[in-house]
Amino acid sequence: MGKAPPITNRVKQLREEHDGMSQQALADAIGVTRQTVIAIEQGKYSPSLESAFRISRVFGVGVEDVFGWEG
Amino acid sequence: MSFREKSAWGMGTLMVVTGLLWVLHMDWAFSDDHVHVFEIAHFFVAVIILSIIIQAVLAVTNRGEARKPADERERLAIWRAGHWAGSVLAVGVILSALVYGLHGGGASNLFNGVVASLIVAQFAQYAFQIYFLRKGM
Numbered sequence: 442m443g444k445a446p447p448i449t450n451r452v453k454q455l456r457e458e459h460d461g462m463s464q465q466a467l468a469d470a471i472g473v474t475r476q477t478v479i480a481i482e483q484g485k486y487s488p489s490l491e492s493a494f495r496i497s498r499v500f501g502v503g504v505e506d507v508f509g510w511e512g
Numbered sequence: 513m514s515f516r517e518k519s520a521w522g523m524g525t526l527m528v529v530t531g532l533l534w535v536l537h538m539d540w541a542f543s544d545d546h547v548h549v550f551e552i553a554h555f556f557v558a559v560i561i562l563s564i565i566i567q568a569v570l571a572v573t574n575r576g577e578a579r580k581p582a583d584e585r586e587r588l589a590i591w592r593a594g595h596w597a598g599s600v601l602a603v604g605v606i607l608s609a610l611v612y613g614l615h616g617g618g619a620s621n622l623f624n625g626v627v628a629s630l631i632v633a634q635f636a637q638y639a640f641q642i643y644f645l646r647k648g649m
Contacts, residue, residue, distance in 0.1 A: 472583065473583040473584065473585065474514050474515075474580075474583050474585075474586065475514075476514040476517075477583050477585040477586070480585060480648055483648075484648075485647065485648025485649075486585050486648050486649060488584070488585075489584050492584060
């Protein structure tokens with residue numbers, strides 16, 4: 442229980458590159474809570490495929506540009 | 513802290529407080545072998561009323577979040593917490609049945625054991641929710 446999934450992401454970096462988009466703004470854009478965005482950025486939660494696509498669309502990049510596999 | 517976590521803290525605290533009060537005042541339950549349905553009913557009614565008050569206060573103080581449904585991470589945390597709480601309830605009920613089968617003690621003891629298992633399982637559900645929401649899944 443509580444083990445971090447082996448999936449990396451660049452959500453925080455992309456957010457900062459997009460005029461310092463806030464966590465709340467991203468959360469509202471993809472339909473989750475701010476705490477879920479925080480959990481994704483900290484690697485504590487791997488989003489669903491739908492949310493992963495929503496995040497990549499917000500940043501205008503491909504899913505593989507946001508998420509990766511550790512190692 | 514998210515609305516779901518605040519709710520879990522509130523309800524978990526309620527279960528601990530009411531559970532302890534129930535344990536402290538259950539000496540009547542061991543005085544004879546009758547199942548005290550009315551006393552138990554009073555306890556559950558009190559828990560329901562206090563739950564409504566807690567949820568109402570949380571909804572008023574967190575209007576924006578309270579209106580929104582749980583998101584995917586929260587739903588998963590609630591589902592997993594329910595799964596583990598179900599295991600806690602199963603263990604409690606089996607232990608109560610074993611104690612009743614091995615030592616006897618009357619039907620009221622079995623009844624009280626099952627009620628205690630319900631209270632502990634309900635508390636465990638909220639504790640697991642907080643754990644999964646904080647530590648991740």
